[in-house]
Every structure is written in C-alpha cells, then in structure tokens.
Amino acid sequence: MRFSVARAALVLAHLFILVTPMAANASQVIIPAPPQLAATAYLLIDADTGKVIVEHNADEQLPPASLTKMMTSYIVSEEIYAGRLQETDLVRVSDDAWRRGGAKSGSSTMFLEARSEVPVIDMLRGVIIQSGNDASIALAQHIAGSEEAFAEIMNQQAQLLGMTNSHFRNATGWPAEGHLTTARDLAILAKALINDHPKHYALYSEKHFKHNGISQPNRNKLLFTDNTVDGIKTGHTEAAGYCLVASAKRDGMRLISVVMGAKSENARAAESKKLLAYGFRYYQTHKLYSAGDELGSARVWGGDPKELVLTIDHDILATIPRGGAKNVKAAIETNANIEAPIAKHQPLGKLKISLDDEVIVETDLVAATDIAEAGLVDRAWDAILRLFEE
Template sequence: MRLVRVLACIGLMSSASFAQAFETLAKSAMLVDQTTGTVLLAKNADQSVPPASMSKLMTLNMLFEALRAGRISLDTKFPVSEKAHNMGGSTMFLRAKERVSVDNLLRGIIVQSGNDACVTVAEALAGSEAEFARQMTARAKELGMTSSIFANSTGWPHPGQRMSARDLVFLANRIITEFPEFYAYFAEKEFTWDNISQKNRNPLLKLGIGADGLKTGHTEEAGYGLVGSAKQGDRRIIFMITGLNSESDRANEAERLTSWAFRQFVKKDLFEKNTRIASAKVWIGKENSVNLVSKEGITTLAPYNKNTPVKLEVNYQSPIAAPISTDKPIATLTVIPDGMEPSKYPLYAEKEVAKGGLLSRMRASAEILSKDVLGGKLFSKE
C-alpha cells in the first residue's frame, strides 16, 4: 500500500476590503475560529511560556471533570487550609478552617482569580497541591497538550509552570464544548464573598461584543495575558495573547484582535454534509472503488474581497482493503487557506463495501502485475 495525496485548489471570492495580516504586540498569541476550525493567527504558538493565572483553566478543567464524574457536586464543601488562607496575590479572602461550596469556589477562581480557592480545590481533590499539579500535568498529556507542565494550581511564578498558546486555546475550546453547563460562570462580571465584591478582570465582558470568557493572567515574568472567547452570530472565536506590558495594552490588543477576526473574514461553505469529495481504489472488494464523504458540512474562512486560493488535500492509504464500513474514517481532507494554518477533517466511505470473491482476487492480482494500484479523483468546486 502507498499513501495517495490528491490535490485541488478552490478560489473563493467575496466583497468588501481585503483582510491584512494582523500584527500583534503580544509575544505569544493564537486565534482560532471555532466554528470552522480555521487558525487565523499563530505567533510563537507552540512556545512554552509562563501562563500566570491563565493556567487556572487547567485547575478548572480538573474540577469540571470531577463534577461530571459525580465525585463531587456544586454543593460539596471543601475545607480551607492554613496554606490556602495564606496565599498571596489574587484571593477571594478565604478564612482558614471554614468550609466553602464548590459553587462558590468556582466563582472565586473564575471571577476573582483566587489563588486561595485554587489551593483549596487542589488539596480537596488530590490531598496536596503538589500531587494535584502532578495530576494536572499527566492529564494535560493525555489530552494532547504537549507543551504544558504544572508545578502548582494557581499559575504562581515557577520554572516548572509552562503552557503554550496552542495548549491554552485547546483547553479553552475543551471547556466551552465539553462543559457548557459550567461555561456561564466565565461571563459573570462580579462576585461577592464575605461582603467583599470583586470585578471580573476580563476587559472584554463590558464591551458588548459577544465576549463571554475566559481568564486573564499577570505576573512580572509573564506580563499581561488573556485567554478570551467571543460569539457573534453563528461564529465563535477563541484566542490567547500574552507578554503585554500593561492592563491597557492587554485590553486594547484583545479588543482589536476580536474586531479583526469578526470583521475581516467571511465564512465560506466548501462541501455540504455527505458530499462526494474524492474516490479511492478498493483492494479485493465487491466494488472497485469507494466514494469518500464527510459526515459534516465543511466550511472555511476567507478574507473579504479577495480571490483567495484554498488548497485541498485528500490523503489515504491506497488501495483501501475491503471490507470497508461507513463508521470509521478511511481518509483525511486537509483544507489549507492561503497564508493560514491547515485544518483536517475525517472522510468516510459513502457506502459499505464487502469483501470480494475469487473474481476480485484475480482482478487484484492482475492489477499488481500491471502496477496499477493507485487511483483517486478529487471533485473540484467552482
């Protein structure tokens, strides 16, 4: 068998002004259109950087997973230790020996960025913060976050606390898609605990631009950063920026980035659900070939008013051995918009192909002799 790569190119035309590349002041950044999976911006996106309080998203992920598994509930109360009480930096002003519900601790972490709340959660779930950090690192690797390691639950400066922009965007997307029942916490603008009110530090929430999450971060080492998300119409974007010099720089850059993402790009449909995208040769089957389809509609983003080429690649091992089912992917479609990172989509057999009989095996032998075992045709789209 050999890898077959079938290529095509589509020209997408739209109206309005051409979207120029975004120049960001951030030292590390990534912006993804969640709706299409298109990466609109990547700057040092795989570089491991100090994440500051943005790493609290991993602490929250661990807490959400515990809630989903039924190990705890929102009403479960965790005890506050002396260590948690004595935490510096951002806190929700927890008192030692008091017991606080998970519901309130969630708000304390998300809205108030409480380091004391994070340590309380870590100790309750894992016995110690050190063990919790070890579990965070292990879970990150399981999820494919290859640039993330954790030394604590808070993002407190430590050489062993590192994440990449790509990992943080992935984590934000996971929280939004996997735990929608908890995502509303991120849009809360203020939370009061023990008669002390604190405002959410996310600068986009008050602007009315569809922003509804997720988490800011700041240390002297990391600079000012934000993992943010916003939804307008049927599009949602998720981004991470870090390494900015001030709160105002962070706010301005986040707003500018959000505006650019929504105003400079238009969603374009490439293929409808179950559209035949390519065909592949079948090895010893009752059919000689099988059509390749996507089970979902495939869309991409294109800059306004530009005849933007979109390169398409279909990759599969040819010939595909029968029997072939319709429930397992047998090929991959890669969509590569001009100047952007590629997006990959699984392709499936349009219909099942049973294993062939003697005649099919004889035909396969003849094809081997003639060295004619490769094939595939990509349907172009105007």
C-alpha cells in the first residue's frame, strides 16, 4: 500500500488539535506503583476501553464460588431478551432445588418453599441480591431441564463472550472438580452484564430483597459505603476464599475490579476499594473522537466528486493517566490510490492514537459517503493526471 505523505501530514496537523493542544514541554506522567493486595488474584480494568490498569495472576484458573451466579443471571437475561422467557413466568421450585439450595442446606438461600411457584424476576433478584442457591438451581432447571444441561449452556455462553479459561459445572458455584474461571474472564463477564442487559444490571445495586417474609441485605458491602458502586457480586467457599467483582462509575469513568481469594468478607471489600481508588485517582477515560467526526479528506481517482471525507464509524475512547493528555498524538495513513466507486463506511486508511510513543488505539478510517464513478471524460483525464503522480 502506498501512502500520500503530504496529505497525511496536513490531516495530521489537524488531528493534533482535535485530540489535544500539543505542549512544547510535554513529558511522561509519573504514576505510582499500583497497590499490592492480599488476595490470590486481582484485576482492574476500564469498562469502556478494556484497558487493564492493574493485574496480578489474572489468568490463573481459580474456583469462583458464587461469582458463578453472574453467568447464571446473564443467561436468564439472555433468555428474556430472546423472548424465550418472560419476567412474569412462574418458576416451580423442585424438591431438588429446595433440598440442595434451600433453608436446610446451610448455604446462601432465598428461602424458597418446595413446590412453590415464583416469578422469574423475583428469582433473578434472589440470585443477584441474596445469592440464593435455591433460586439458581430452580432457574437452571426451568430453562434447561436440569442443572447439568444448564451448565452446558453456561460453557457455550462463556466461549461466545471470549471467556476462554472458564469452565462451569453448576449454576451456583458450589465446589466441583473443574469448575474454574479467572479474574480476566470475570471482568469480561462483568462488562457483558453491564453493556448487554443494563435493565437487569440495575438489580445488582439493590441493597435489600424480601421474599417469603424474610428480608436479606446485598452481600456487597461497597454498596453501603460508596454511592458510586453499583454492583456486582460476592462469592465465598473454603476453596475460593472471599471474592468480589465490583464496579463503580465516577465522572463518566466506569471501572471494574475483580478480587479473588481474599481472607475475609471485610478484606475483599477493602482490597476492592483500594483498586477502585487507585484507578479513579490516577486515570481518566477520554473521548477522543465521536463517530462521524470529519478527520480529513482524500483524493478519489475517477470519482464524482473527486474528494471524500474520512471519518470513523464509532466513538474513540482511551484510558489515559491524569495529566497525560498533552502527550497524546494522532496520525493517519491513507491509500494514495483510492479509486471510485467508493461505498460509505468503506475502510480507506488507519487512525493511530499514541501515548508516549506507544500506540493505544488503532482503528479504520472510513468513507463518510458513497462516491460514484465520474463520466468517461473525467475518468480519462484523471488517468492522465495519475501518470504525473507516479
């Protein structure tokens, strides 16, 4: 591919102004080392850009305990979205769900009564807020016929989401051989919960839920101490330790933290708080461009008109250290031999955003409009002109 250096230089100067005024004395921003947590594995990401801000053992396969229920609730939401399930549908509580997950099981429970029928939306609250094993099993059986069959759906969904290091054996997170995931995969799942099903994600911020005359608080302590936290889920078994996936939004920036294998209920909350505080203190999510922004123009040989506008078809966001925007640079690469016809949104070059000489975003530059072929005479004249451009 050949590139028009002169044209790129002209547009590049324009892009610098669009991203940030370039300071003559721009220098690298100093960021302190991230906190080291008392946990087996942890991860902090920018939910909008996917940028990893802090990680430790993020790809180590570990038992997730009740963090498993994030996938259970995601599948319930997917079923509702697809029209195969309604929030008002009644779910029958089997004797098996009551025995293994109910009041006498000694595990976290919604206190469902055996053979009762409960609406899907209440069951979903029981899974999310009360971490009910009975509700998780009942929903799994209602959707797939058995918890084993539901686990297969969980694994298929995990692959679709890109959770390549996860394998589920049940809907609850009850210890089982091979029932494992990673901090990174849980962050992927958290993003999907937030972005794909925002209505149901709002349930994760509810602090209490009452069923069968019994009111239980949400086990996520951060909901009660930090009003910017709106989710997500706790988990605990002897094998998994104390776990928490949390998310918070401040000043337009959303972070997701994952802490696995903390020593206590208080510790998982405190360690998660450290991660979130670090991310919000030292980083920002910057919107550099909006979809449809005109970023330059390009010559179209044999086209009518002969110039087209270059744009992007999605917003460009980047996670940048606070105070580091002055070090952001943009560059474009365009094909020097663009020929008509051109279709709207057709890729015609690259936009590269760099921070301190590291490329942090690379995306296609696309045509803003269709460009038709010019008439025979104009095409012939362009062919002659191109001889002098070679």
